[in-house]
Amino acid sequence: MNINKQFPRALEDEAIFILREVAAQFEKPAILFSGGKDSITLVRLAQKAFFPGKIPFPLVHVDTGHNFPETTDFRDKLAAELGVELIIRNVEDSIKAGKVKEETGKYASRNALQTVTLLDTIEEFKFDACIGGARRDEEKARAKERIFSVRNDFGEWDAKKQRPELFDMLNGKIDLGENVRVFPISNWTELDVWNYIKAENLEIPSIYFAHEREVFDRDGIIWSDSEFINKSEDEIPYKTIVRFRTVGDMTCTAAVSSTADNIDTIIEEILEAEISERGARIDDKRSEAAMEKRKQQGYF
Amino acid sequence: MDILRIATAGSVDDGKSTLIGRLLFETQSITKDKIEALKAASQRKGLDFVDLSLLTDGLIAEREQGITIDVAHIYFNTPTRKYIIADTPGHFEYTRNMVTGASNASVSIILIDARNGVGEQTRRHFYISSLLEIKNVVVAVNKMDLVHYAESRYDEIKNDFFELSDKLRKPNQNITFIPISSLYGENIVVKSDKMPWYSGESLLGILEGVTPEDIDSAVLPFRFPVQHVIRPKSEEYHDFRGYSGKIASGQINKGDMVAALPSQQMSKVKEILKYTDSLDSAHQTESVVITLEDNIDISRGNMLVKVGAQPELKKQINARIFWMDTEPMKVGKGYLVQHGINRVKAKVASIDSRLEISTFEESENVDELKLNQIGEVSFKLAAHIFADNFEANPGNGAFIIIDEFNNNTVGVGFVK
Ligand SMILES: Nc1nc2c(ncn2[C@@H]2O[C@H](COP(=O)(O)OP(=O)(O)OP(=O)(O)O)[C@@H](O)[C@H]2O)c(=O)[nH]1
Ligand SMILES: [Mg+2]
Numbered sequence: 001m002n003i004n005k006q007f008p009r010a011l012e013d014e015a016i017f018i019l020r021e022v023a024a025q026f027e028k029p030a031i032l033f034s035g036g037k038d039s040i041t042l043v044r045l046a047q048k049a050f051f052p053g054k055i056p057f058p059l060v061h062v063d064t065g066h067n068f069p070e071t072t073d074f075r076d077k078l079a080a081e082l083g084v085e086l087i088i089r090n091v092e093d094s095i096k097a098g099k100v101k102e103e104t105g106k107y108a109s110r111n112a113l114q115t116v117t118l119l120d121t122i123e124e125f126k127f128d129a130c131i132g133g134a135r136r137d138e139e140k141a142r143a144k145e146r147i148f149s150v151r152n153d154f155g156e157w158d159a160k161k162q163r164p165e166l167f168d169m170l171n172g173k174i175d176l177g178e179n180v181r182v183f184p185i186s187n188w189t190e191l192d193v194w195n196y197i198k199a200e201n202l203e204i205p206s207i208y209f210a211h212e213r214e215v216f217d218r219d220g221i222i223w224s225d226s227e228f229i230n231k232s233e234d235e236i237p238y239k240t241i242v243r244f245r246t247v248g249d250m251t252c253t254a255a256v257s258s259t260a261d262n263i264d265t266i267i268e269e270i271l272e273a274e275i276s277e278r279g280a281r282i283d284d285k286r287s288e289a290a291m292e293k294r295k296q297q298g299y300f
Numbered sequence: 301m302d303i304l305r306i307a308t309a310g311s312v313d314d315g316k317s318t319l320i321g322r323l324l325f326e327t328q329s330i331t332k333d334k335i336e337a338l339k340a341a342s343q344r345k346g347l348d349f350v351d352l353s354l355l356t357d358g359l360i361a362e363r364e365q366g367i368t369i370d371v372a373h374i375y376f377n378t379p380t381r382k383y384i385i386a387d388t389p390g391h392f393e394y395t396r397n398m399v400t401g402a403s404n405a406s407v408s409i410i411l412i413d414a415r416n417g418v419g420e421q422t423r424r425h426f427y428i429s430s431l432l433e434i435k436n437v438v439v440a441v442n443k444m445d446l447v448h449y450a451e452s453r454y455d456e457i458k459n460d461f462f463e464l465s466d467k468l469r470k471p472n473q474n475i476t477f478i479p480i481s482s483l484y485g486e487n488i489v490v491k492s493d494k495m496p497w498y499s500g501e502s503l504l505g506i507l508e509g510v511t512p513e514d515i516d517s518a519v520l521p522f523r524f525p526v527q528h529v530i531r532p533k534s535e536e537y538h539d540f541r542g543y544s545g546k547i548a549s550g551q552i553n554k555g556d557m558v559a560a561l562p563s564q565q566m567s568k569v570k571e572i573l574k575y576t577d578s579l580d581s582a583h584q585t586e587s588v589v590i591t592l593e594d595n596i597d598i599s600r601g602n603m604l605v606k607v608g609a610q611p612e613l614k615k616q617i618n619a620r621i622f623w624m625d626t627e628p629m630k631v632g633k634g635y636l637v638q639h640g641i642n643r644v645k646a647k648v649a650s651i652d653s654r655l656e657i658s659t660f661e662e663s664e665n666v667d668e669l670k671l672n673q674i675g676e677v678s679f680k681l682a683a684h685i686f687a688d689n690f691e692a693n694p695g696n697g698a699f700i701i702i703d704e705f706n707n708n709t710v711g712v713g714f715v716k
Pocket of ligand 2: 317367368387388390
């Protein structure tokens with residue numbers, strides 16, 4: 001078999017080790033759960049790490065209110081099946097409370113606004129560790145991140161002051177008010193995640209598979225039509241077959257033209273892909289340093 | 301599938317990031333959108349070529365200064381295996397990030413600028429690679445284009461390097477030499493026709509030929525640091541008590557007699573679990589849950605070992621230290637020592653010597669270790685640790701040093 005279709009088991013051992021360190025080193029950790037493939041992978045790893053015990057962390061979702069209903073339904077179902085607590089906080093409430101302002105114009109998105117709601121949620125529950133499904137292969141600022149990434153009282157990331165991280169020894173010692181972002185699948189690539197989903201036979205939201213959808217074109221990218229996007233008059237929606245490679249807020253996640261409707265064809269497609277996964281993220285296109293700037297402010 | 305972990309090393313501007321960019325570019329591992337972004341960014345910088353170092357220099361400050369500050373982890377696959385490359389900074393000030401990247405590598409690629417030859421950072425990084433017990437060192441003489449691809453210059457550098465490496469070289473260390481040009485892609489993925497005098501393989505060819513350490517887990521002692529005790533207390537698993545952890549070294553079989561440290565209580569391995577699977581045996585680096593025949597008192601930070609192959613319980617350790625903080629390490633000062641997952645209070649009893657990188661000689665009578673200095677240190681510990689000699693068993697012989705007051709990781713130690 002093509003070795004690129006095999007999942008390297010060492011990655012699972014590493015991720016499980018990291019999750020167990022989180023349970024041991026922190027008082028109040030949480031998994032940031034979006035309902036996307038990376039966070040589904042995380043939940044699976046947590047299930048394995050503590051079996052036959054239960055996952056010792058709640059799932060936390062910062063909902064922009066602009067998520068795909070397929071993902072939020074999936075999120076609710078998975079949490080219920082696992083019997084894990086699901087905490088949802090809404091960007092809508094941060095807007096109503098006057099803490100953030102809704103963006104306007106053609107590219108208006110709530111993606112960046114999430115950060116404020118996330119930081120408030122961390123404070124509300126006094127979370128000292130937030131486990132995320134970010135991977136270093138996604139983006140060049142993420143390639144620089146540690147597995148235990150320390151954030152100050154304001155949730156900020158100081159890239160120049162990261163702690164050395166040697167061998168597999170993780171230092172999660174922090175002061176009150178600080179928190180750590182933990183990335184157990186740092187060393188996984190998009191392909192590794194898909195191979196894992198296949199090997200573990202994991203269920204994922206339907207929007208990852210090719211389906212018919214109402215879309216329109218903008219800047220050479222296929223956008224899913226929705227009431228949350230401000231279209232101009234010449235942006236005319238049409239129906240076509242697409243799927244999503246990454247799932248975020250509807251206003252910042254582009255669809256790709258694809259007929260891959262099962263896991264094998266998806267893996268085949270990724271092996272051949274000429275465009276990176278985040279090439280489908282409109283939020284990264286804002287500037288070369290878009291991700292780093294968001295992270296400095298507390299984005300995950 | 302195998303994973304091979306590689307780290308780059310060498311002085312600032314020797315071309316490490318460019319090399320990684322080139323390697324990815326020529327193995328078709330960079331997607332179209334990323335190539336477009338690289339082109340645009342190079343143009344913005346006023347360059348008339350595509351600067352491949354921009355692929356890994358992902359921070360704003362790095363792009364502004366044109367240097368690497370922190371380690372970037374880069375991934376690519378060949379038909380043979382998955383590669384994880386740590387592109388580390390060459391700048392002296394950020395040596396801690398070089399060590400971070402190198403600590404998990406089985407191959408260290410040390411670059412040397414053909415014009416400058418062997419320098420202080422070459423010596424330092426080779427020393428660190430050896431200290432970390434990295435078995436494969438590839439010395440790449442880069443920027444051969446700037447010395448007219450001259451064999452004589454290459455040989456000169458090779459001789460200089462072997463002069464220094466002979467002093468430190470470990471018997472089981474492989475050192476391979478190669479002349480390259482990262483900028484023009486000579487000898488990176490395919491063999492260059494500019495240097496017909498070079499008879500070896502391309503860099504990728506060399507890497508593909510490395511066998512990831514056959515860590516002979518059968519000969520190394522079994523060390524299992526307990527991370528977390530799993531006690532579900534559910535109806536179905538009412539009496540279940542499992543010890544979870546990642547095997548630091550060696551291997552374990554069902555039915556083996558083990559001792560728990562520090563209590564020395566013994567029991568027999570009942571089951572080795574990986575999720576719902578029950579295994580007959582497990583090896584180094586596997587994350588498992590172990591259950592025992594008897595209920596003995598074991599908690600996080602304890603260690604399971606095989607009866608008859610126990611490490612010494614140490615309350616006093618001697619170690620080689622690499623110091624990573626601007627605040628120097630001082631005799632008499634207290635720190636936390638984290639060996640694997642086990643954290644204990646520690647005090648610096650004495651600093652017995654300090655390494656001079658320029659001569660590889662040790663000076664005595666030192667009372668502090670400054671940023672990026674290496675020395676031999678004795679610690680007094682508040683509780684036992686269960687460490688082995690690092691050279692003999694790297695999986696269980698290293699520790700980090702944490703500053704109790706600012707929580708930073710300030711040093712790394714290798715147990716003697
Ligand atoms: N002529 C020539 N220039 C090169 C070569 N390789 C790299 N360079 C140039 O050398 C400069 C430094 O390259 P980098 O790749 O950033 O060096 P580095 O080793 O990563 O530097 P640090 O990460 O800051 O230590 C850049 O201007 C490169 O274009 C080469 O083979 N030939
Ligand atoms: Mg560099």
